[in-house]
Amino acid sequence: MKKVIVPLEDRSYDILIGPHLLAETLSNALQGSYGKVIVISDETVWQLHGTALESSLNAASITFNTVLVPAGEKSKSLSELEKILNFFAGNGLGRDGLVIAFGGGVIGDLAGFAASIWMRGVRYIQIPTTLLAMVDSSVGGKTAVNLNAGKNLVGTFWQPSLVIADTSLLKTLPEREWRCGLSEMIKYGALFSPSLFEELASMENTDRLPELIEICCYLKSDTVQADERDNGQRMLLNYGHTFGHAVEKLGDFEQFNHGEAVAIGMMLAATVGERIGITKLESNCKSQLEKVLTAHGLPINCPFSANEMLQAMMMDKKAHDGGIELILLEDIGKASIVWKSAAELQALLIEVLGNE
Ligand SMILES: NC(=O)c1ccc[n+]([C@@H]2O[C@H](COP(=O)([O-])OP(=O)(O)OC[C@H]3O[C@@H](n4cnc5c(N)ncnc54)[C@H](O)[C@@H]3O)[C@@H](O)[C@H]2O)c1
Ligand SMILES: [Zn+2]
Structure with missing residues (x-):
């Protein structure tokens, strides 16, 4: 145990x-x-x-x-x-x-x-x-x-x-729910641990599942200890979620389950991060994420338009002062929190998703 x-x-x-x-x-x-x-x-x-x-x-x-x-x-x-x-x-x-x-x-x-x-x-x-x-x-x-x-x-x-x-x-546990949990585990790897990320990318069986759950719980425990009330560092755990919650909502909570929406959200965050230069191009974050998410059967493409996403995102609890905190990766294992105004976010979403 x-x-x-x-x-x-x-x-x-x-x-x-x-x-x-x-x-x-x-x-x-x-x-x-x-x-x-x-x-x-x-x-x-x-x-x-x-x-x-x-x-x-x-x-x-x-x-x-x-x-x-x-x-x-x-x-x-x-x-x-x-x-x-x-x-x-x-x-x-x-x-x-x-x-x-x-x-x-x-x-x-x-x-x-x-x-x-x-x-x-x-x-x-x-x-x-x-x-x-x-x-x-x-x-x-x-x-x-x-x-x-x-x-x-x-x-x-x-x-x-x-x-x-x-x-x-x-x-x-049904396959789809299993993937949903893997998506959150990939999130921990992307945020805090290149070695966990790498292990999940090549995971073929579940022999080491208790160890991997332990690592995730340790990473969450550490974050919660540092910021129990979610005013600072705990916000990092929302990586993929600010975009993901919008995807979940726009799909009426049926088209995508939570982990699927988070997978799409992580990809969007990596794409936006690259556009504004926070996510280092040489780190290959986006292609690494794409590889691990698709290996586990998770979706990576957002089917909603920039304006639909913007509207849904501005309802998020992380929205304030006419803008929103985005959690963006600098590299696998390192993230930062960046505030963007609604207008800046709209321009970025239009670049990334189009405005149909
Ligand atoms: N409090 C937090 O910090 C936090 C963090 C992440 C997510 N959440 C919340 O968690 C919820 C999602 O959790 P979830 O994905 O576990 O959803 P869930 O509780 O709805 O479970 C998913 C489905 O799996 C079934 N199920 C559960 N255990 C099973 C098992 N052992 N075998 C077969 N079927 C089983 C359930 O009946 C359900 O149909 C969301 O509401 C989300 O907001 C909370
Ligand atoms: Zn989640």
Whole structure:
């Protein structure tokens, strides 16, 4: 079993990574006195893996209640949140209670948000079941739901008390979701680690998956420790996301899933970075990215026009003062944050995408 610590003083916690971890780690983690335990999951995850979690909790003599939401991004909504909070009320979850988020990033964000606002905050454990959630969303304490006006507009910072990444749960993950997680892993490599980037480019099997997840969690933990509230360095993790969120939104959250949109976003950021001279041409960032993304079946071309992208991007949380912070690579392993006015961004997007 691998362990990464997220060192945040009194909010520090462990990320445990490896196969077949659930039973052992849960019984250790849940020793001691807890009030009510409530598991939040989605219908798909519960059908596939509910029994594994149930038997681990039973083996630790933990009684619990389960609330399920439909699978998919639409469940990150105020209406599902309200159902969950009513479930907490109906089941007498007290301040000494514990919430377990068992699912992908949707469940982690939703359950984490519910835990953070219930009675002004109860403890929660993240048990991520997608690769994306293991390397990204379960770590760092950002919780949220979406509004029609945009993604993640309502949320909190609320750190989990433990993350258990049991890689055996990934056996049932559909190919497309697998790629989505790889896209985020490629992001970490591009931002911080040429060696991770290189390993992902030539990855042929998943033997080293726990090690690679560990590296990503370590990189995220480091960034979160330096800037828990996302005012500086943590913004780097948005590489590919400022463009990617716009792609996701313009595709109505159906045409592209998150990781696919981020892949397109990383390519756009590299192209824009080259145009303004931040991304060194001799570093071959763009062609290296193209190679690794296509090797994993991820899309690289943006089908939307400059003006569509501009409008969607200016709704981003990183937009301010009539412009937006762009995360651009200088080289593989080194990124910087560059502010561009809306007019400058428009001109760049027109150059890169055309204005149809
Ligand atoms: N909080 C953060 O820091 C952070 C970071 C990145 C992403 N996110 C959020 O995470 C969400 C995306 O997460 P996601 O990609 O995990 O999506 P998801 O939770 O919707 O999971 C994707 C799909 O995979 C299914 N699934 C989950 N585990 C499975 C398994 N083991 N086997 C088979 N199917 C399984 C789910 O039912 C769902 O249909 C987005 O809402 C995004 O905004 C949050
Ligand atoms: Zn992401």
